[in-house]
Amino acid sequence: MSEDYRSMWTDLGLDLVAHDALLSVLGQGYQDIYLSQKNRPEGMAYFDFVMSEVHGLRIKELLDEKAAGRKIVGSFCVFVPEELVLAANATLVGLCSGADFATEDVERLLPRNTCALIKSSFGFKLGKVCPYLESADMIVGENTCDGKKKAYESLGGLVNNLYVMDLPQVKSANGKALLKAEYQRFKAALEDLTGVAITKESLKDAIHTVNAKRAAIHRLSALRKADPAPISGLDALLANQVFFYDNPARFTESVNKICDELEKRIAAKQGVFPAKTPRILVSGCPQAVPNWKLPMIVEAAGAVIVGEESCVGERGTRHLTDASGETVEQMLDAIVDRHFQVDCAIFTPNPDRLEHIQQMVADYHADGVIHYGLQFCQPYLMESMPVEKALEDRQIPCLRIETDYSMEDVGQLKTRIEAFVEQLK
Amino acid sequence: MGQRYAGIDIGSRTIELVVVDETDAIIESQERDTGFDPMAEAKGMIEKVSFDRIMATGYGRNLFEISFDAMTVTEIKAHARGARALFPDIQAIIDIGGQDSKAIALFDNGRVKKFEMNDRCAAGTGKFLEIMARTLGFSIEDFGPEALLAENSLNISSMCTVFAESEVTSLIAKGENRREIALGLHASVIRRAAGMINRVSTDGEIAFTGGVANNPCMATLLSEKLGRPIRVPEHPQRIGALGAALLAREAD
Amino acid sequence: MQITPLLNDGYAGEPAKRVLNYVQDHRQAGDPVVGIYCGYAPIELIQAMGIVPAVLCAFSKVPIAAAETVLPANLCPLIKSSYGFIIEGTCPFYAMSQAVIAETTCDGKKKMFELIADIKPTHVMDLPQVPDEAEARSNWKQMIVKLQGFLETHFDRQADEEKIEASLQAANRKNALMRRIFDYAARVPSVLHWKEMYDLSFLAIAATGQEMVPLLEPLPDILEQRVREGFHVGPPKAPRVLVTGCPVGGDATKIFNTIEVAGGVVVAPDACTGMKAFMGEFAENSGDPIGAMAERYLKIPCACMTPNERRLTDLSAMIGHFKPDAVIDFVLQACHAYNVESFKIGRHVEEVHGLPFLKIETDYSDADTEQLRTRIEALFESI
């Protein structure tokens, strides 16, 4: 990458040596895992480019936006409504939490037995390697799981721009009222940050923009129903991951372009893997960039992933926001309604998630489900057993795995996943 | 001479090789330590036998696949196939090897219905028992028989190898009977194994495979704990290789 | 030295049996029983309605193996134990309870309640996580009102405002007496053993203010006598320890035992099973007793709350009062809330109070007692 990125990174306060190390691992990983795939859609070249510039050009764009007076908001959870952020003339970026970094420093602040996602977000901060985090004007934390909720108390001491949003834990009228009150507070905080009042027009535009991005992903997902699958699970996951970083309009356009290509493939009965390849639905914890461990193993084991029931995936994108409201208030209600449907395991009870998993199995013609749990993530691990049982009662094979970002257990996971694939054949 | 089919199970501690003929009868079997160069060991083993087709299983299967252009299958399926061949009525298999343990449930037609494996640590594996035997000053061969001689079992609460070791050391220091500690250790591994089996299968006969099945105390405790018939093959550590050999024959 | 025991009822050292007996008596007298798990269960309301709150078993390692066949291994032993007791049917309190009151505290418990909800009627109270949020008090009050409705329909018992107010006032007196008794541990040297505090707390959580007050009233005299006779717990110069963190009971009391074996004296067991339950006061005659209850309960400095600055202020007050030489933060393995918060507690104890601090993360097994002892002895060496 060019020199002006280096000065940009220095200006952002990154640790250049550590950052170089991260980029080289990331680059190598991408090469090995992504570029080595066969039969990739040509449109994926766009995502290859995005990934190669993920700390370069995209950051430069964000800094240019900042120079022009926009604000950058970073978030860790799909409960942070992008519609409000955009409407307040700010840009939302998801913060990386998909790789271990500066683990020793992290474990001075957080217990060793904290989930990898949380540790990773601390690692990127402590290791000073995340340009998104460093360029953000506001970092939004949310009271979801115990780990995150408590970790934000410590993160508050490391950054000076943390905003914490409370979230309900029960889907009741009270819960919804709480979410609405929180979104109202968040709206005020955003307006305060940007100095731009959210108007009926700006909010409507924002809803359309975000809906378009979601709709593009829906289109991509629908194409994955075909057999042979026109796109690998790895590539589809990447699109879902880039969803959180990219310029929304460009992302939408690029995904739609890939979809055009995939439609042709399907018409020609072409796929990335042969027809009748065992089809797997992944369900559970989010897989953030560059956490590609599971799909890498699954697809090397001779199966194809056809859907992700995950926040980096369909749980995060499936619902659109009703844009028909005539006032800010009405649209805010629509945003509340939309997000209140997210069936994250932090809710109790959470029966919708089970419904959705079964729905996805049927829609995507999955032969089996892999429940992906990050080690120490109690909400999803606690749900994994009831999910497994419910699926098996309906003769849908399910494999529960519990893992983290390290590569130590790859051998064991491979054996288990290969055996699971054998079971599906 | 008819066709011959080989199965090789390359585990982290030992490698087993089994050759069957067209009637599924075992005509050869070998075993040796994995050592530092598993492929060299494996090569040494296959050079001594003749076969028409070979299938590899075990954690070293992929290396073998590359080095010898063989077919591969996971340990799970190999054990399922091998154990069913010996015991047609089993509903499940518990396999406890050197570094891992697994529970496998079968459909009536012998296919794998569901399985579980231990997580990364050595808890509940042969390695655990080996370390504990050493801590108590028993040889691994005597560990089970000696434990069976105990009149009472001492409760060992820790499954983590490191903690269990210090727990055992402090029990020895307290002057507790070594056999009773040994029995307690066996019981703690069985608790874990039983939990695994119960999660995948709740009734019917069980085959007990893997090197740890050679330990008579384990088989006894397992059947007491589960109240289900336990079948232990003559060479429990060879079931994976046998299964692979049978699958090699069936792969057409 | 021969000392007069505080509760001379034949249940010395067996607090669970004493409470079981208490609950059974009430049950026989026709009172309904409801199971509770957490310090947020508004016991004064339950008692005002003539219902007995029974703290359900959660402190034994025995049922954990059974629980682990269903639950993930990386879960706090308190939750695994609770669940194990239920599926094995070995908790007598659960057997006597006609319903269970649950709260959305930590993730593990929240999800565990989902698993037991079909065994017995389980009423989940949606607990705010941010106690200082504008809506928190009214939300929590609503939850208490809903609980009242649930109990009314399930047990056909009522309580009007007057009864609830009386229950609060009696609880205030009970709690004040408990605190007065704890003061004897604040003396240097302490004349009150942790087992006595533990025994009393166990009973005082289940029993009403009206029942406890006569039982507690004579105790300060007994303790005064100990002072006069020069009795003290442990050697006079023994390191005084404040234990904060997760609830401690049953097999978890190994932490208290180990502190003693290492030569220390537990002067302040600050947890939901210890002093926490008796802190704070209900506003009396406020005209809104349920609101007063909501107010006081939200002041519990549980690590499930965020931010939980109150835990630091309360801890400082306790340190001032009980004059410990060291603070131990007791964290049950896989309890994220207390585990993550421990970092803040340690910094606070060391930086603000200049006291040695030790975080202990453990479960119910005995496997690590030797290691704990070494660590605690090393802590005492640093005093």
Ligand code: SF4
């Ligand atoms: S899984 Fe839950 S906490 Fe995580 S991003 Fe999704 S909604 Fe947020």
Ligand code: SF4
């Ligand atoms: S994966 Fe689980 S533990 Fe980790 S941040 Fe998400 S909800 Fe929390």
Ligand code: SF4
């Ligand atoms: S520590 Fe918190 S969750 Fe646990 S009993 Fe106390 S108040 Fe309830």
Ligand code: SF4
């Ligand atoms: S100790 Fe922690 S994890 Fe366990 S029940 Fe209490 S708050 Fe939850």
